[in-house]
Amino acid sequence: MTTEKVNCLIIGSGPAGYTAAIYASRAGLNPVLYQGAQPGGQLTITNEVDNFPGYPDGVEGPQLMNDLERQAARFGTEIRYGVVTAVDFSGYPHKAIVDDQHEITANAVIISTGAAAKWLGLPSEMRLNGRGVSACAVCDGFFFRGQDVAIVGAGDTAAEEASYLAKLCRKVYMLVRRSEMRASKFMQNRVKTLPNIEILWNTETEEVLGEEEVTGVRVKNVVTGESSVLEVSGFFVAIGHKPNTEIFKSSVALDESGYIITEKGSTRTNIPGVFACGDAQDNIYRQAVTAAGTGCMAALDAERFLALKESEHPAVDRLAEVQTL
Ligand code: NDP
Numbered sequence: 001m002t003t004e005k006v007n008c009l010i011i012g013s014g015p016a017g018y019t020a021a022i023y024a025s026r027a028g029l030n031p032v033l034y035q036g037a038q039p040g041g042q043l044t045i046t047n048e049v050d051n052f053p054g055y056p057d058g059v060e061g062p063q064l065m066n067d068l069e070r071q072a073a074r075f076g077t078e079i080r081y082g083v084v085t086a087v088d089f090s091g092y093p094h095k096a097i098v099d100d101q102h103e104i105t106a107n108a109v110i111i112s113t114g115a116a117a118k119w120l121g122l123p124s125e126m127r128l129n130g131r132g133v134s135a136c137a138v139c140d141g142f143f144f145r146g147q148d149v150a151i152v153g154a155g156d157t158a159a160e161e162a163s164y165l166a167k168l169c170r171k172v173y174m175l176v177r178r179s180e181m182r183a184s185k186f187m188q189n190r191v192k193t194l195p196n197i198e199i200l201w202n203t204e205t206e207e208v209l210g211e212e213e214v215t216g217v218r219v220k221n222v223v224t225g226e227s228s229v230l231e232v233s234g235f236f237v238a239i240g241h242k243p244n245t246e247i248f249k250s251s252v253a254l255d256e257s258g259y260i261i262t263e264k265g266s267t268r269t270n271i272p273g274v275f276a277c278g279d280a281q282d283n284i285y286r287q288a289v290t291a292a293g294t295g296c297m298a299a300l301d302a303e304r305f306l307a308l309k310e311s312e313h314p315a316v317d318r319l320a321e322v323q324t325l
Contacts, residue, residue, distance in 0.1 A: 002102045006032045008302055009096060009106035010077075011084045012244075013069070014041025015288045016278025017112035019295030020302075021072035021079070024110070027303045031110075032078045034098060036244075039081070040065035041114045042279075043288060050142060052288050064288070089251040089271045108273050108302040111252070111260060112295060113244040115279035115286070119237055120152065124208040132214025133235045137161035138287070140234070141168050149234035150175055150217050152205055158238035159187035165236065166194045173230050174199045175219060208235050243280050252276070259283050267298040275301050 008024050010017050013035035024031040043049060043061035050058040059067075073079055082102070088095040093105040117135030119125055125133055134140040137151070141164055150173040151162050158174065159181070165172045174191060179201050181188050191197050202223045209216040214235050220227045243258045253261045253270040260269055260276040267275040277298035278291035 001097075003105070004102065005093070005105050006030070007106070007306070008032070008108045008110065009094075009104055010034070010110045010112060011096065012036050012041070012112035012114055012278070012280070013039050013079070014043065014065075014112060014114045014278055014291055015068060016114070016280075016291040016295035016298070017041075017110070018065070018068035018072045019292040020110045020112055020277060020299040021077040021295075022068075022075060023296050023299030024302060025072065025075035025077040027299065029108070029299070029303060029306060030076070030078075031299075032080065032104070032106075033072065034080055034082045034084050036113060037083050040069070042116070048143075049139065049288065051138070068292075084247065086247055087251050089274055092273065094271075094273060108275070108306055110267075110295075110298045110302055111245075111248065111269075111274065111276040111280055112278045112291075112298070113280045114291075115241045115243040115283075117237065118240045118242055120205055120239070122205065122207060124210075125205075125235070125237070128208050128210055128214050128235070131212065132210060132233055133208060133237070135237045137164050137236050137238070140236075141165050144169050144234040146170055147233045148231065149173070149236060150219075150230055150232045151236040151238055152177075153238035153240075154178070154181040154183060155238070155240060156183045156187050157240065159183040159191045161236060161238045162191050162197055163187075163194060165234075166191075166197050169234070170196065172197045173232065175203045175205060175217075176201050177204050177222070178202065241279070241283065241286065243283070245280055257283060267294055267301045273302075273305055275305075 008029040008031040010031050010033040021033050048058045082098045084096050085100050086097040094109050096104045145168040148171040149169050152175040154176040162174050203219050206218045216229050216231045218229050245258050260281040262281045267277050275298040277294035
């Protein structure tokens, strides 16, 4: 195992990670950023991004991430391929292992590992991803204005996204696998009262149809056993997200869904010197711009932490406490 000491380690390369890197490098923290398994994060599998401020004509997701990467590199962030496979925050400085073979110790760690949308797991859903299949109505709904679409899911996200789509689309089929919804009563009422949303209860998706792009979806009523085809050009999946926080679960406090818990109004985790930003700690907003905003906050929080005199360092105090136990 090779070893290395760095000042500020950033784990993840979505809008949160790169924004943290821009601020951290400009503040002279000499950040080293590991890109993770999907360099650029979720936006690299999105087509056009129309809601990121500063791009009046929209921007392709991969282009946006490329721009953010170049901006972070311009101020000296060391951007590396590699996946952080383990961490140890029980002592100080903090430790991380990259690709099971390189040990890094860091004075401050910024976690920006993001989240991933859950998918149904149908081969047709994967094949048509980005060609009518999407896991983000706010990102992609605009492309289906005036058209008929279907959305699967029955939680708050599905209800919220169905309402959003109803404003743009002619008709929205909401595919609910049980005879009731998990969404809050308020959100349920909203989708039930919108005239262009049709809720199909007890309905599972069998296949997304289409060669080059989505032309329909074959669904099955699990009570009657009957299959039918809905002619739609968009198929939205809103069955939840999973934060990419598996490697942190025994090191940092997570909530019951696996999101990293941060102190209100900051990016501080329960471990001094470890900060979390972006979708890894946000199950409400989940937008590129909010991820970027918290990335900025994480770099500012890390800067303040690192500026403390060593004797005032909360992490050092904590370590002393642990050692005297
Ligand atoms: P949830 O886990 O709450 O809901 C997921 C939904 O997807 C459930 O209805 C579930 O069905 C359904 N589902 C899961 N797997 C499948 C499948 N294979 N086929 C069909 N349906 C499936 O996720 P959300 O993203 O909706 O919400 C996550 C959290 O974020 C919640 O706590 C929610 O309240 C919160 N949230 C709050 C918002 C707000 O306050 N404005 C907005 C958005 C989210 P089933 O019910 O049958 O298990």
